Amino acid sequence: MNTSTHRRSWVVSANGHPDFPLQNLPLGVFTCNNLSKRGGVAIGDRIFDLQAALDASLFNGVARFAAEAASRDQLNDFFALGASARQALRTELLHLLDEKSPQRERLQAMSETLLHPMTDCQMHLPAKVGDYTDFYVGIHHAINVGRLFRPDNPLLPNYKYLPIAYHGRASTLCVSGTPVKRPSGQALAPGADVPSFGPCKRLDYELEMGVWIGPGNEVGEPIAIADAEQHIAGFCLLNDWSARDLQAWEYQPLGPFLSKSFATSLSPWVVTAEALAPFRCAQPQRPTGDPTPLRYLFDAADQKGGALDIELEVLLLTAQMKEHGLAPHRLALSNTLNMYWTVAQMVAHHSVNGCKLQPGDVFGTGTLSGPQAGQFGSLLEMTEGGKHPIELPDGQTRTFLQAGDEVILTARCRREGHVSIGFGECRGVIVG
Template sequence: MTDRTDFTHDPAARSWAESANGHPDFPVQNLPLGIFAPPSGKPRGGVAIGTEILDIGAIAALLPEDARDAALLANDSTLNALLGAGNDTLRALRHGLFRLLTDPAWEKAVRPALYPAGQCRLHLPVQIGDYTDFYTGIHHAVNVGRLFRPDNPLLPNYKHVPIGYHGRASSVRISGEDVVRPNGQTLPPGAQAPLFGPCKRLDHELEMAIWVGRGNTLGRPIPIGRAADHIAGLSILNDWSARDIQAWEYQPLGPFLAKNFHSSISPWIVTMDALAPFAAAQSPRPEGDPLPLPYLLDPADQRRGALDVTMEVFLSTARMRAEGQAPHRLSRGSMTAMYWTPAQLIAHHSVNGCNLSPGDLLGTGTLSGAADGSKGSLLELTDGGKEPIRLPEGESRTFLEDGDEVVITAFAQAPGFARIGFGECRARIAPALRLET
């Protein structure tokens, strides 16, 4: 990714939109993109600025030509066209919006295009054509593998090739929409035949979403040295998992019904330019680990292709909410736990000629850290369900129960730069539906 910083990253910059100044997620140095509908209005492109949302299309005429063209692309019910125009176009829009929002001379003209975020409805930012979930969190892979293969937790290919599977785009939903507990087949311990019914081991996964910007033509791979140019930005992802259904069905072809019933994403896309100050070196591979094959190895990507983004996951039970208790933090992790960089995922996904399209979604996989407090799923936190988590006021959990609410947040901060955030990815577990007969 680019590590280019410019005037839009100045930590001293302030906006005349006062709620942005010091905002933990959406200061003027962020300017994430999303789709919103104001009261009695149609969905259209917007930018989060403090506690407000700026209607991009409504101020297009105030922008210089390159930024104006980008704003007109955003004046739609999805951001696919804008993301597909590439990062230079996104940068022009960012620069233009930053100038409008920091220059008091523009306040009178721009103010009518600002809406209180609490009065708006947020929508999926893009029409997702395809969704691929990777398995880049090596600590998660080791933790889960150890539950099933104590002596050999990682399969032989893990350190050679980015592992992933083709997920279900149609069931990706925006933050705030309930997750209906899935039904499916399971094989309980000691049973001779599978049973059908609601999942009993429902789990969250602490992930980030990588959004494809410019695509590629079928049959034309994206080289690793240019792969970062095809990434538009990031959001938070919770790829819910039905662990008991998964254990029965995943062999030999991998995840199916245990994964495709619901995936939650946060509504705002934080662009790669906004994340430039938080680019980091990819973690060195331990001694003895193989080097990536040449099509996956680029020195610049290794120097600055990782991202220092912190993620946190919280649990709130129905009882906790009724008693006014704050959500309980389950874990805190980092994108630096990725064994492969985002650019490597793009290069590998396309190396066989697969065509990626604007708005395609790539999941990082669960990003657990090495410490117990950074495990990104209940499967790991409870040692496969054997060690319940103790919650405030005497409650405990091994896996999620109906009424539980999971909230994932993420942010990036570094010395000399303003902190920026991703908002939240929130969903509540609803009871399974009874099948009609």
């Protein structure tokens, strides 16, 4: 059992916090008032300022080295240090923030300098992203979407042999809360022979997890699946906004391009692999008859404990709902156990050809839908391509997103005997 399970913090708001109790301690990058851009740790409704903690000489040894890297205006340097440095920093943070900390009185006296209210802070992307790759490992989403385009053959033969992915556009990754401008492009209207140009009419979201890469590899040196976990720094929420009408026209023969590259939203907090350790579980067994992964994609330990049990939620708040003071409406509830491939398999496959991964790279899992209604991670699936509008509690309907609509993604880990932890929110409002 995780030794931090029953621990409480002297930061009162952390105790019972739905996302950021003492057991989580995710890292992010923030600005606050006149402070420079810097790294911090979420604890309850506060941000623990790593630069202020360093100035107060609160860290020693490896933990100080790690805190220095994590206190900068990006987490790339921290990600590059790997698991041992993350663990050292986490151990020291648990010690400092515990309600039984020997330094509690001193820390509380310094709390105005060390702790900033989240409501007073602005969050930024945690790292400078060099490369972004979006996978397609949510098998139920792949089947649902495949049926719309290929009713008799929803999954292509390669799907169960390798983790499908495409290289996305890192330049338009944006932090939660950034408005999403409706894109324009070419689309082929029903019954038309030639495409037309104009604003997207079928704008959609995609419920995904983001994977932050830690230490990289050298060009030409694949990462073995047994070593893949050492290259994963942490996780976040990811919304891969999608222009479905543009996508339908452009995706063959090469795949997504302008229909995906206009915006991808990420939640600002990086939940570390260490915080998620209590929520690891066996990868769901493949259906009878499915192929065994090729040798470079199979590791017994990964199959036994390489999956994560994370509950995922999609909420919608329209402009009209907001005006009337209504709460966001849940559209879907899913889980990361709907991944056909593990994160380690994604890392192993991405690098098997010698591709160089770098600290701060981002992987998207692909849309993580469940097998049943109420578990679908996109409007494309929920409405069957726009055929069946969704009715909202105030009588509005939606097939795809309209101006003023705000999509909110949340995620939470729960397991008996452990304190639940969350990821915060990944929000985006449609403009235009």
